[in-house]
Amino acid sequence: MAATTESSDAGAGSKRRHLGIPEAVFVEDVEAFMKLPGNDTADAVLRKLDEQYQKYKFMELNLAQKKLRLRSQIPQIKQTLEILRHMQKKKETTDPMETRFLLADNLYCKALVPPTDKVCLWLGANVMLEYDIDEAQALLEKNLATATRNLDSLEEDLDFLRDQFTTTEVNMARVYNWDVKRRNKDNPLKSSEKS
Template structure:
């Protein structure tokens, strides 16, 4: 993301306003506001992805814990006593015999059976990927915050430049009239 849409801070607003396409301050402010809105939209999408990952990571960790517990229990003949979720806040008690197979939800209403070792390996890989993605999202969100600030500063500079220019033009008009 960082390479694709970096906003440069306007140091010399006067020369910037003389560039082609920057005829009026209103036009430039509209462009900057459009850019700002795009960044806000990107931020919203990234924040939603971040929320999904932040809820997904604990679920993966919890499932890995359960798999580790099942790994220990599979060597015994004692069944594992547990509670499982039937619906929101509705749990059912179960007695699970030792097993070396588990079923994992993969998403999109797909569930597959795995050996416990395979399931553990898959979930560890998924956890590492989710953690990397979360770190990357944090960096992208930090980058976007910098872009917001730079865009806001640029908008303020263009606005202030326009106010000074109009004030100067009005002063020149009043001097010419007198």
């Protein structure tokens, strides 16, 4: 009983670790698998496996979109951090910082920015908030660490998902081949006519 509990706990931990992606179980013995309740015909089992495969495809699409968003977000955060570090250095001087502001697509304006210890950051959803440079830097460093960690986690989830694709494809092939062999065995006239 303890072994069953441990394996189910390990499975639950695995599912949580991979964003709720269900694990595809490899069908070791197709004959025994087809005798399980609910596995009435090979066509029904193949439909279930194909449905599971399509769900994995949908999950892959969502994860790929998240990955693209994170990959574009990380350089933006790094660039903003670099600007903040530059402003940190200029904060102690009296010289204004020359910069260019984006007014519209491909339209920039030159500006002289006096030394300051305040910055405004876009938080998203048309929200901008004013921070001290140190607070903004701490927030952005935290956001960068989180985004990097999330990207690594997404990479692991995508790798896990690819394994589930492979397992499901192999299961589908094994069930299909089992069905072909069963039909040939049940109908020996067709197999003898072919030879």
